[in-house]
Amino acid sequence: MKINLLIVFTILGLLTTSCSKPSQKDYKDASLSIDERVEALLPLLSIEEKVAQMRIFHANIGVEADDEGQLKLSDKVVEKLKLGIAGIKNPAEHISPLAAAKLNNELQKYIIEHNRWGIPALFVTESYNGVDAEGCTKFGRPITSSASFNPSLVNRIWDVVGREARLRGMHMCHSPEADIVRDPRFGRMSEACGEDTYLTTQMVTNAIKGVQGDYEGLSNGTHIGAVAKHFAGYGQVLGGTNFAAIEISERTLIDEIYPPFEAAVKEARTLGIMASHGDLNGIASHGNPELLNGVLRDQWGFEGYVVSDANDIGRLFYFMKVAESPEAAALMGLTAGVDIDLYAEDAYSYLPEMVKNNPDIEKLIDKAVRRVLRTKFILGLFDNPYVDIDKVEKEVRKESSLELAKEADLESVILLKNDNNILPLSKEGNKKIALLGPLVRENTQVAFEAIKGNTNTFVTEKGFKLTDENASIPKLLPYDAEALEKLLTIAKTSDVVVLFLGGDEFTSKEAFFSGALGDRATIDPVGMQDELIQKVKDLGKPTIVVLKHRRTLSINTISKEADAILDGWDLSEFGDNSMAKLIFGEISPSGKLPVTVPRSIGQLPFHYSMKGINNKKGYLFLENGPLYPFGFGLSYTTFKYSNLKISNTEITPNTEITVSVDVTNTGDVEAKEVVQMYLKDEIGSVTRPNKELKGFEKIMLAPGETKSVSFKVTPKMLEFTGLKMERILEAGDYTVMIGTSSEEGLKGKFKLSK
Known part of the structure; x- marks a missing residue:
């Protein structure tokens, strides 16, 4: 009997021990890592x-809202969600933020409740002008x-x-x-x-x-x-x-x-x-x-x-x-x-x-x-x-976000040209200003009228479109002499002409795998744009170009004929309002080119930091160099760079040096300037870039004000991939340039010692 009891107690002990072991961790336990x-x-x-x-699928295969705004799923989507899903791309992208939030809550609830483990899904968007969905703030x-x-x-x-x-x-x-x-x-x-x-x-x-x-x-x-x-x-x-x-x-x-x-x-x-x-x-x-x-x-x-x-x-x-x-x-x-x-x-x-x-x-x-x-x-x-x-x-779309979009526009527009300081225009100029060209929008005149002052008046005409605006494969439109003549007639009776030129979402876009095209074999402005500016300039009218585009354009004719060019790339929903503020001098342009602007597609590849040996020869019948260099951008004031200082003419793998320069606003307008630092490795064991941007700082200067701007030069900035395909620091001479663009600045020398 004692043996039997011993066996029983032993078994009970084992059972008790087994039950007291920690159970499988619960993934729903938020206290766990x-x-x-x-x-x-x-x-x-x-x-x-x-x-x-x-796996991620796109919501366009059957995730939508019905007429009452309730979640509606296709049979295909219902089948996919039985096992759960990594995510869904662009659900509710075409409805308001509030309606989207409600629908996405419904969709998430459905997904959680219809897979065994209640695993939520990732809802995925993209962002090229802000959130790519209806009703969100549209940035540049x-x-x-x-x-x-x-x-x-x-x-x-x-x-x-x-x-x-x-x-x-x-x-x-x-x-x-x-x-x-x-x-x-x-x-x-x-x-x-x-x-x-x-x-x-x-x-x-x-x-x-x-x-x-x-x-x-x-x-x-x-x-x-x-x-x-x-x-x-x-x-x-x-x-x-x-x-x-x-x-x-x-x-x-x-x-x-x-x-x-x-x-x-x-x-x-x-x-x-x-x-x-x-x-x-x-x-x-x-x-x-x-x-x-x-x-x-x-x-x-x-x-x-x-x-x-x-x-x-x-x-x-x-x-x-x-x-x-x-x-x-x-x-x-x-x-x-x-x-x-x-x-x-x-x-x-x-x-x-x-x-x-x-x-x-x-x-x-x-x-x-x-x-x-x-x-x-x-x-x-x-x-x-x-x-x-x-x-x-x-x-969503609160006032501070909308103001930020406007602020970003104003800091991003690049003044490429301003002959005889034609800009800014006076708000009290009592002038008739023509807003003309294919990139004029429905609300362009409204945007300008909000900034114009009391005496300027406007007349607006688009004239012609750049393409037939087919979303897949847009086609260029035939020459339209009547549209061109209409624009010129308006220009003749105007005091100042503002031409809205460049490109749009149809002349530069993604080329999808099936069908759609978006790349180009040339980079000249399409259609009648060059002819339009030539003929407007022949009228003797002051001509300002507002340049809108999504790819770099070889704007040779525009650059030659325009009195002033404001390059906005692709601005926010308030882009025309921002352009008007700049044209009428509410603020000075301070953007700089993030690319090199070539004279011809034949110069490609063409960027400022190419190997120095690429600059040996140009091309027959083409002026050498870029039309506009990387980092270039004018202002309504002028800046003087002086007093370049280098804290030490020698740097080692374990030390840093400081390079500084004084920048003075020599004009009478408060403005921002982008101070840029470039480094050049004079001799390398492999062919090296002509120069490389390694620092920049945007500063505000009042008229007559001087600020000292400093940059640290670190060994990391001087590293490159050497002969043996390993990252190295190589002893030798370097040139530092601090200035207003990749082509203009003060230069100094230092040496890297091992």
Whole structure:
């Protein structure tokens, strides 16, 4: 009997011990770390559920509001959401922010309630003029705000973008672009920040910090995550045509193309990275493990997710021809480190079946799903998945955001020419001013009348359009002598002519994979624009050009004939109002060119920081040099640079030096100036750039005021990729230039000693 009791007590003890062991951690427990919650959830998912967390579809396949504003889902979407989903692109993009917030709450609730584990989805937008959705504040495009040379301004813009996107129920944006754009044939030029590595790095890091609320805004529900794109070299497509190959040296890739992405990861802590459509050294970016794992994750320590560009994993097979089959393409993308398949109905949809034949694939799938789930936990979506409806109308398009859009415009417009100081015009000029040309908008005259003063009057006429405005493949319109004559008739009876010229959203746009074109074989202004300005100038009228465009244009005729040119790229919704303020002198222009303006497409490739040896020869029958250099921009005042000082003529790998200059406003107008510092390596073991921007500061100066502006020169600024393809510091002589553009400034010398 004693033996039997002993056995019983032993069994009871074991049972008690077993019951007292800690249970499986609950991924819903907010007290756990994010990694603990991810590891608690991941093993619960079936292979089909895991793969669902690696796919994003577009809302246009069947997510919409019915006539009463209620959520309406297509059968296709209902089927997709049974297993959960990584995310949905652009839900509710065409309705008001309040209606979008309500619909996205409904959509999120449906998703959570209709997958086994209640996993929320990421709702994804883009941001080229602010949030790309109805009813949000419309800012200028990225290359426009880059012309401000004001990183803190860019940070504030993207802070608004992050807030307005989150308020309407979004969580991520496939922006900003960290690409370097140097070919104006490329239709997507205005989506990026310009030709220079340093300028782009400053703008992109500030954009990411802004949209993510300095990272703190992610979990507290006030901001969204950034997806920096397109990694890497996308802006370097051959011929400037979308989807073309990329031919770029490894040295240029490391020294010039990588840095904005590296800073996006290390400094700005971007949540996502999008891979590039293109290839590097013949290796498709979506199938390049050395790029997406070796560089991005192993070297830079990126912990976020990598998303494909639209359908690009499948295209490894059917377009790029580097995979033998759709299944091979899926495995190639997965092995390379692409975590999310954007849009495709093929590619990662094959993974569950592939795992049956190759169970080891699931280890790669688990890595990808971890990154996606981690992002959702960082964003706080498991604990607070819904929008606070009461905040939407108070916070979206609030007055401070609209004023910021206007402020950004005023700091971004570039004064390219101002002969005889024709600008600014007097508000009390008692003049008849003609607002003419294809880029005149419906509200242009209203915008000018709000600024004009009491005596000036306006007459407005568009005259002609640049294209037939077909969204897919726009066509140039035939010559219209009647429209041209109508414009000239108005010009004859006017005292001043303001011509609105350049390009628009139809002459520069994304060339989609199927059908649509957006790149150009020439960069001259299209249509009758050159003839219009020539004939207006023949009338002897003072002629001011308001230049609007989304790609760099070779504006030779405009530059020759115009008395003044204000270059606005693509401004905010208040662009014409801002132009009127500048024309009438309410503020002085302070923008600087974020690109080099060539005289001819035949000069391409053509950027200020090219190797010095490229400047040896020009072309027959063409004036040498750019039409306008990088960093150029005039003001309504003049600035004098003097007293360049270098704290030490020698720098070592362990020291820094300071370079300073005095800048004086020598005119009678308060204005801002962008003080720019360039460095040149005089002798290198490999051919080196002609010069490189390494610092800038925008300052305000009253008439007669002098300010001293200082820059630190650090060893890091002097690093480059040497003969053995390793980052090095090389002893030798350097020139520093501080000035008003890449071609004008005071120069000094220093030496790097080892």
